[in-house]
Amino acid sequence: MSKTLLPPKRSRLEDVARQAGVSAQTVSRVLRKPGLVAEATRQRVQSVIDRLGYLPDLVASNLATSSTRMVAAIIPSLASSVFADTMQALSATLATNGYQLLIGDSNYSPEHEDELVQAMLGRRPDAIVLTGTSRSKKVRALLARAGVPVVETWNLTANPIDLCVGFSNHAAGFDIARYIFRRGYRRVAFIGRLRNDPRSEDRLRGFREGLRGHGMSSVRVIEVGDPASPEVGAAGIDELLRRYPDADAVFFGSDRLAIGGLLACVRRGIAVPERLAIVGFGDFEISSLTMPSLTTIAVPTWEIGSITGELVLARLAGREIPERIVDLGYRFIQRESA
Amino acid sequence: MSKTLLPPKRSRLEDVARQAGVSAQTVSRVLRKPGLVAEATRQRVQSVIDRLGYLPDLVASNLATSSTRMVAAIIPSLASSVFADTMQALSATLATNGYQLLIGDSNYSPEHEDELVQAMLGRRPDAIVLTGTSRSKKVRALLARAGVPVVETWNLTANPIDLCVGFSNHAAGFDIARYIFRRGYRRVAFIGRLRNDPRSEDRLRGFREGLRGHGMSSVRVIEVGDPASPEVGAAGIDELLRRYPDADAVFFGSDRLAIGGLLACVRRGIAVPERLAIVGFGDFEISSLTMPSLTTIAVPTWEIGSITGELVLARLAGREIPERIVDLGYRFIQRESA
DNA sequence: AGCGACAATGTGAACGCTAACATTTTTGCC
DNA sequence: GGCAAAAATGTTAGCGTTCACATTGTCGCT
Numbered sequence: 139m140s141k142t143l144l145p146p147k148r149s150r151l152e153d154v155a156r157q158a159g160v161s162a163q164t165v166s167r168v169l170r171k172p173g174l175v176a177e178a179t180r181q182r183v184q185s186v187i188d189r190l191g192y193l194p195d196l197v198a199s200n201l202a203t204s205s206t207r208m209v210a211a212i213i214p215s216l217a218s219s220v221f222a223d224t225m226q227a228l229s230a231t232l233a234t235n236g237y238q239l240l241i242g243d244s245n246y247s248p249e250h251e252d253e254l255v256q257a258m259l260g261r262r263p264d265a266i267v268l269t270g271t272s273r274s275k276k277v278r279a280l281l282a283r284a285g286v287p288v289v290e291t292w293n294l295t296a297n298p299i300d301l302c303v304g305f306s307n308h309a310a311g312f313d314i315a316r317y318i319f320r321r322g323y324r325r326v327a328f329i330g331r332l333r334n335d336p337r338s339e340d341r342l343r344g345f346r347e348g349l350r351g352h353g354m355s356s357v358r359v360i361e362v363g364d365p366a367s368p369e370v371g372a373a374g375i376d377e378l379l380r381r382y383p384d385a386d387a388v389f390f391g392s393d394r395l396a397i398g399g400l401l402a403c404v405r406r407g408i409a410v411p412e413r414l415a416i417v418g419f420g421d422f423e424i425s426s427l428t429m430p431s432l433t434t435i436a437v438p439t440w441e442i443g444s445i446t447g448e449l450v451l452a453r454l455a456g457r458e459i460p461e462r463i464v465d466l467g468y469r470f471i472q473r474e475s476a
Numbered sequence: 477m478s479k480t481l482l483p484p485k486r487s488r489l490e491d492v493a494r495q496a497g498v499s500a501q502t503v504s505r506v507l508r509k510p511g512l513v514a515e516a517t518r519q520r521v522q523s524v525i526d527r528l529g530y531l532p533d534l535v536a537s538n539l540a541t542s543s544t545r546m547v548a549a550i551i552p553s554l555a556s557s558v559f560a561d562t563m564q565a566l567s568a569t570l571a572t573n574g575y576q577l578l579i580g581d582s583n584y585s586p587e588h589e590d591e592l593v594q595a596m597l598g599r600r601p602d603a604i605v606l607t608g609t610s611r612s613k614k615v616r617a618l619l620a621r622a623g624v625p626v627v628e629t630w631n632l633t634a635n636p637i638d639l640c641v642g643f644s645n646h647a648a649g650f651d652i653a654r655y656i657f658r659r660g661y662r663r664v665a666f667i668g669r670l671r672n673d674p675r676s677e678d679r680l681r682g683f684r685e686g687l688r689g690h691g692m693s694s695v696r697v698i699e700v701g702d703p704a705s706p707e708v709g710a711a712g713i714d715e716l717l718r719r720y721p722d723a724d725a726v727f728f729g730s731d732r733l734a735i736g737g738l739l740a741c742v743r744r745g746i747a748v749p750e751r752l753a754i755v756g757f758g759d760f761e762i763s764s765l766t767m768p769s770l771t772t773i774a775v776p777t778w779e780i781g782s783i784t785g786e787l788v789l790a791r792l793a794g795r796e797i798p799e800r801i802v803d804l805g806y807r808f809i810q811r812e813s814a
Numbered sequence: 815a816g817c818g819a820c821a822a823t824g825t826g827a828a829c830g831c832t833a834a835c836a837t838t839t840t841t842g843c844c
Numbered sequence: 845g846g847c848a849a850a851a852a853t854g855t856t857a858g859c860g861t862t863c864a865c866a867t868t869g870t871c872g873c874t
Contacts, residue, residue: 148623150860161824166862176822191621196598197544198860200535201829216564219557226554229581238595241579243567257576260534283529285486368762401765424706424762427739488830499854504832514852536830539859 149190158186169194200262208238209450210263212254214246214270214335218366218394220420221269224291224443228267231447237264237454244269246334246364252277259284265450271295271302272336287453289446293337294465301453303446303464307337308344310435310468314389314417315348321476323387323415327358329374329399330391331366338391341419345389358382366391368398375399379408387415387476393422393434400428400475415476430474438466487528496524507532538600546576547788548601550592552584552608552673556704556732558758559607562629562781566605569785575602575792582607584672584702590615597622603788609633609640610674625791627784631675632803639791641784641802645675646682648773648806652727652755653686659814661725661753665696667712667737668729669704676729679757683727696720704729706736713737717746724752725814731756731763731772738766738813753814759807768812776804 155162160179167175168183175183186192200206209232213221229239242258244251251268255277258266265287271294281288281299288300293307318326328345330338346357360377362370371390375398378385390396396418403410410416410430418425421436445464452459493500498517505513506521513521524530538544547570551559567577580596582589589606593615596604603625609632619626619637626638631645656664666683668676684695698715700708709728713736716723728734734756741748748754748768756763759774783802790797 151862152860162860163825163862164823167823170862174822179822191618193594193598193618195600195860197535197538197600198829199862201539201831202860202862204829206535216567217557217560219555219560222555222557222560226581229554230583238578238580238599240576242576243564245568256531260531261576262533262535280529280531368765372765397762398765401762401767405765405767424735424739427706427710427736427743429739429742489832490830500830501832501855502853505853508832512852517852533830536859537832539861540830540832542859 148195149192150195151192154183154186154190154192157190158183204262205264206262207236208240208261208263209265209267210240210242210258210261211267212242212244212251212258212269214244216241216243219422220437220439223439224446227440227443228447229443231444232450235451235454237451248273248334255280264454265289267291267446267450270336271298271304287450289449291442291446293340294463298463301449301459301462301464303442303449303466305438305466305468306344307340308347310419310437311341311344311346311389312348313344313470314341314419314435315345315352317470317472318387318389318415318417318476319349319352319354321387321415323476324354325358325382325384325386326354327360327378327382327385327388328391329360329362329371329378329388329395331363332359332361335391341389341391358385362395366394368394368401371395371398372402375402375406375408385414387411387417389417389419391419393418393420393425393432396432396434397422397424397428400430400432404429411474411476417476421471426473433473433476434471436469436471438468441466486533487530489530489532492521492524492528492530495528496521542600543602544600545574546578546599546601547603547605548578548580548596548599549605550580550582550589550596550607552582554579554581557760558775558777561777562784565778565781566785567781569782570788573789573792575789586611586672593618602792603627605629605784605788608674609636609642625788627787629780629784631678632801636801639787639797639800639802641780641787641804643776643804643806644682645678646685648757648775649679649682649684649727650686651682651808652679652757652773653683653690655808655810656725656727656753656755656814657687657690657692659725659753661814662692663696663720663722663724664692665698665716665720665723665726666729667698667700667709667716667726667733669701670699673729679727679729696723700733704733706732706739709733709736710740713740713744713746725749725755726752727755727757729757731758731760731770734770734772735760735762735766738768738770742767749812749814755814759809764811771811771814772809774807774809776806779804 151162151165155165165183168180172180225241232239242254244254267289269292271290278299290298290302291304293304295302328342332339360374362374390399396416400416408414418432418434421434425432425434489500489503492503503521506518510518563579570577580592582592605627607630609628616637628636628640629642631642633640666680670677698712700712728737734754738754746752756770756772759772763770763772
């Protein structure tokens with residue numbers, strides 16, 4: 139291939155400068171602070187830039203300015219629609235001020251998250267956004283020392299590393315327990331992931347506590363494995379009916395699972411909610427459309443991203459931040475399934 | 477805040493070097509080619525690194541080596557599960573060789589895509605991955621001149637900028653037309669996005685061509701707007717029944733829409749497929765679970781990402797690439813809805 | 815005409831690292 | 845013990861920008 143034989147050798151600031159008969163600094167100014175250069179020179183330089191197709195090297199620029207205009211975010215899974223929503227909102231908010239989002243996927247693994255944090259920090263992001271609030275001491279120290287804004291999202295904590303934007307998964311679980319009790323269900327179950335998903339664990343903890351408050355001490359728990367897919371939710375229903383045929387209500391750790399469970403019930407002729415009530419978590423886009431529709435908790439996925447973005451921008455612009463911890467709450471959505 | 481008053485001043489290679497009593501270069505070697513330094517020095521240096529919590533500055537490293545170990549990818553939407561799958565696969569594949577993925581979200585806007593390409597190229601990625609095959613001459617030129625591998629994905633083209641990994645959206649639409657004809661449907665419709673979604677357009681084109689081949693020249697087309705959500709699909713069904721009450725089969729441009737349409741039919745008591753047959757596109761994770769389940773086309777979302785990743789890695793390692801155009805095909809999945 | 819003020823442009827040095835080469839130390843061998 | 849080869853370490857220069865400061869040019873005003 140001729141391509142590899144003739145490396146096209148990108149043009150640099152100096153190449154533009156030479157051809158325009160000015161110094162490199164002037165070219166830099168044309169790009170960055172055009173107001174400081176005479177209109178005639180500006181046009182001359184600009185035309186050379188256009189002709190050469192010159193693109194400033196941000197790597198060099200970043201080194202010189204010690205600012206990368208990148209914000210790193212680490213999420214448990216790219217393919218999970220809720221985090222994708224948050225990332226889209228974050229990305230859009232940051233983009234308004236020229237910041238790029240660098241996304242890392244930890245695949246729900248804490249060890250991998252640690253590595254990612256380290257790898258990301260090496261790239262000198264101007265801020266870093268994390269999912270969840272629980273992480274190793276070592277990583278907390280690393281982050282605290284990085285000297286950039288850190289936002290922990292998707293849950294709340296009393297002592298964030300820096301900033302925190304989310305809602306209380308625990309309280310949501312608690313509320314669901316109360317609702318289920320009030321609706322008269324007494325033999326309740328939980329189907330969801332636990333290992334490596336601290337937020338789901340928090341929901342279950344809140345759920346348990348809520349039930350205990352009403353004198354219901356036992357929860358039938360079915361832990362599911364890695365991809366919290368609808369298929370896994372359907373399998374969860376089957377396991378539930380096998381192991382605890384007496385169950386009359388089930389709380390799924392996520393709507394992705396719940397939808398699978400709900401559709402499985404429809405297919406197997408199990409009346410929802412008469413024979414088995416179902417509550418989900420997350421209010422996915424189809425949760426309102428199934429028949430029966432899914433009772434669930436709506437989570438401010440988009441807002442988490444946009445508020446996080448605004449906090450980060452505020453910090454980077456040196457503005458004061460009123461609250462280090464932002465509780466965006468959640469909404470209980472009563473529909474047909476429970 | 478004391479934080480802003482005392483910038484913690486990160487340690488550099490030289491700080492480590494001084495404290496360990498060696499030169500900066502030796503520290504660099506400890507990190508990069510530990511085999512080249514004596515075990516005793518290695519340990520001494522390493523302990524200083526640990527004590528100081530030194531993290532190499534990749535920005536500087538990138539400038540020095542003129543390689544960023546970043547691959548840029550531009551997708552139409554982060555929140556679309558299919559592209560998210562592709563990105564997860566790509567990210568995972570690249571991660572095995574220490575490459576980071578930089579994702580840009582064009583929000584289905586060609587102009588925004590152009591800007592993004594430019595912004596991304598400024599960051600000097602080692603490769604760039606695009607969604608789709610149609611773009612402006614200017615951007616094609618920019619990319620060709622960037623001197624890095626370029627992969628166009630999610631569709632096929634006879635003359636890619638560089639590499640191409642995807643399947644034929646046109647052929648898929650064609651196949652669906654044939655299937656629909658064979659099943660005896662004669663008054664067919666299409667519901668989907670067209671503007672700013674060239675791949676969806678390709679599907680419709682293939683669909684039209686396929687129908688024409690069987691003597692069916694008219695397709696009832698309902699174009700839908702921006703978020704191709706299930707709700708929009710449901711609204712599409714309502715519009716279809718209003719405008720073309722005689723339609724007996726509908727092809728949705730994506731499963732996300734189709735699922736919404738399907739559930740709307742269920743809710744309105746419209747028998748699927750007896751009264752109205754439905755075919756989707758994309759085989760989303762719940763498409764097999766609805767009742768009736770959705771007849772659709774399965775698209776190699778994951779493979780597009782992983783194969784793209786492998787091609788990129790091969791190129792970057794200087795390995796020969798057998799085929800510049802990789803057709804991963806698709807699978808027609810017959811289920812209950814048509 | 816001459817002065818100061820401001821606008822426009824230029825000149826080093828620095829950002830933190832690594833490639834390439836140079837030097838020193840160690841090792842094996844007769 | 846002395847020598848060459850190999851191993852370990854050090855030195856210099858640069859990657860492509862921007863910052864801080866220095867210089868030159870322009871203009872209005874007395």
